[in-house]
Amino acid sequence: MDDNKLDKLRSKTKIIVSDAMPSSGKTTKIIEQMANDKCAYIYATPTLSECHRIAGTHYLEKDELKQPLKDENDDYLVTDSTHPLLFKKFKHPEYNNENGKLGSLYHLIENDENIVTTHSLFEMLDENTLNLLNQLKGIGKGYKLVLDETLGVWSTYNKITKIDLIGRVEDKVCSISEDGLISWDESIFRSKGSKYEDFAEKCRNKQVYFVNNSVMYYEIPSHLFDVFQEVHILTYMFEHSELACFLRICGIEYEIHKWGKTVDDIVPLIHILDHDKLNNLSSEISFTKLKNSKKENEMGVVHELRKGIHLLYTKIWQVQSKYRLWTTGKTVSLVVGNRKYNKQFLCFNTRGTNDYKHTTHLAYLLSVYINPYLSRFLRNRGDGIDEEMYALSSMLQWIFRSAIRDGQEIHLYVPSVRMRGILLKYLNGEYNDKL
Numbered sequence: 001m002d003d004n005k006l007d008k009l010r011s012k013t014k015i016i017v018s019d020a021m022p023s024s025g026k027t028t029k030i031i032e033q034m035a036n037d038k039c040a041y042i043y044a045t046p047t048l049s050e051c052h053r054i055a056g057t058h059y060l061e062k063d064e065l066k067q068p069l070k071d072e073n074d075d076y077l078v079t080d081s082t083h084p085l086l087f088k089k090f091k092h093p094e095y096n097n098e099n100g101k102l103g104s105l106y107h108l109i110e111n112d113e114n115i116v117t118t119h120s121l122f123e124m125l126d127e128n129t130l131n132l133l134n135q136l137k138g139i140g141k142g143y144k145l146v147l148d149e150t151l152g153v154w155s156t157y158n159k160i161t162k163i164d165l166i167g168r169v170e171d172k173v174c175s176i177s178e179d180g181l182i183s184w185d186e187s188i189f190r191s192k193g194s195k196y197e198d199f200a201e202k203c204r205n206k207q208v209y210f211v212n213n214s215v216m217y218y219e220i221p222s223h224l225f226d227v228f229q230e231v232h233i234l235t236y237m238f239e240h241s242e243l244a245c246f247l248r249i250c251g252i253e254y255e256i257h258k259w260g261k262t263v264d265d266i267v268p269l270i271h272i273l274d275h276d277k278l279n280n281l282s283s284e285i286s287f288t289k290l291k292n293s294k295k296e297n298e299m300g301v302v303h304e305l306r307k308g309i310h311l312l313y314t315k316i317w318q319v320q321s322k323y324r325l326w327t328t329g330k331t332v333s334l335v336v337g338n339r340k341y342n343k344q345f346l347c348f349n350t351r352g353t354n355d356y357k358h359t360t361h362l363a364y365l366l367s368v369y370i371n372p373y374l375s376r377f378l379r380n381r382g383d384g385i386d387e388e389m390y391a392l393s394s395m396l397q398w399i400f401r402s403a404i405r406d407g408q409e410i411h412l413y414v415p416s417v418r419m420r421g422i423l424l425k426y427l428n429g430e431y432n433d434k435l
Helices: 003-012 026-035 048-055 100-110 127-138 162-170 197-204 242-250 263-269 287-292 301-316 330-337 372-380 387-399 417-427
Strands: 014-020 041-045 115-118 144-148 154-156 174-176 182-184 208-211 215-219 230-235 255-259 270-272 324-327 361-364 410-413
Touching (some): 014 026, 026 144, 026 230, 041 048, 048 115, 100 115, 100 127, 182 197, 182 208, 197 208, 208 372, 215 372, 263 270, 270 417, 287 330, 301 330, 301 361, 387 417
Parallel strands (some): 014 230, 014 255, 041 115, 041 144, 324 361, 361 410
Antiparallel strands (some): 154 215
16 A cells, blocks of 8 residues: 555544553443444454354354354344344354355445454455455445454464575565565566465565564554544553554554553452462463473473462362463463363453453463564564563453452462562552553
């Protein structure tokens, strides 16, 4: 897309961030706004269950794909006739198109439908879909976008290998700029029909970077938000997110509205376990440490975590399994859970779901750091993310999947000295100037 056209679009697209603590009522507010707005909406949320909550639709609990149930007229079954968005008739992209869910999404946009979708599908939007949205915007029929929680902006690109890339650089098909941006010369190598087709297209759209001569990163399109009439982002601690960093790097303006609950409101609800043995692990529990630990090593950090969670739930808390929730690195979760606790595991980066709001006894067996390659990549582009605030945001989002959402007290075990210290600083108000 031409830079002049981008500038014109950016001047017309308003990005509004509702920055409030989870359970402050962000979703309720945006539902009210959508209900009173004649404009068509795309609502993107992390989970399929939340898609159904927004649309008011049913699915079978045993259906892993959570496909919406329909009546004999092929209409969705809704939860009740009083659903606030009933008349908006939000539709789900489905596996009923030769191009999969993305093709279904394109068809729904063509037909001016209100749409609910997951982040994972939304992040796959291709140039054809973006061009369609832009055309609709140009004729006054544009969509408004709601992002429930922030998107993942950068992900590792693995459709070709590092060896492939080096080979194409040597052939002068690819070149790499100082900041790592990879370009593709179609006049030297016609990519259509080859294994490089997707890679070449993304290179032409300036979306693939090679970082530290080691990792390729895919970046969401810089004009992703420009094709919407208006963008609403619902989250907490937005300015410490990847998405905020991306917008700053791209020079895209946004406005933040901060409101809702404060730290003081939740301090009485969080009871952090104080236990000499369990709170003094001999090893740091970062992703790298957990990934590299030997499962058969009886004195390793994974074994310590396994013993710790067993002691926690059998001797200290002794609560029913339905009230438990815990997390650690996914690669070692089955070993740590030791078959006894695996059903209560929830991935550390889970957001935007209310499915666990009955849980009251939580174990956060992890110390979160920004990927060092990503951190270096952002610094090279003149920006970055505060390491402690990144860890805090990640931990809080996970904690707020629990009963604290409904104002109930929770018990929390944080064995990492670093993560426990960050959380205590937050609860003591030491980060208030950064929130």
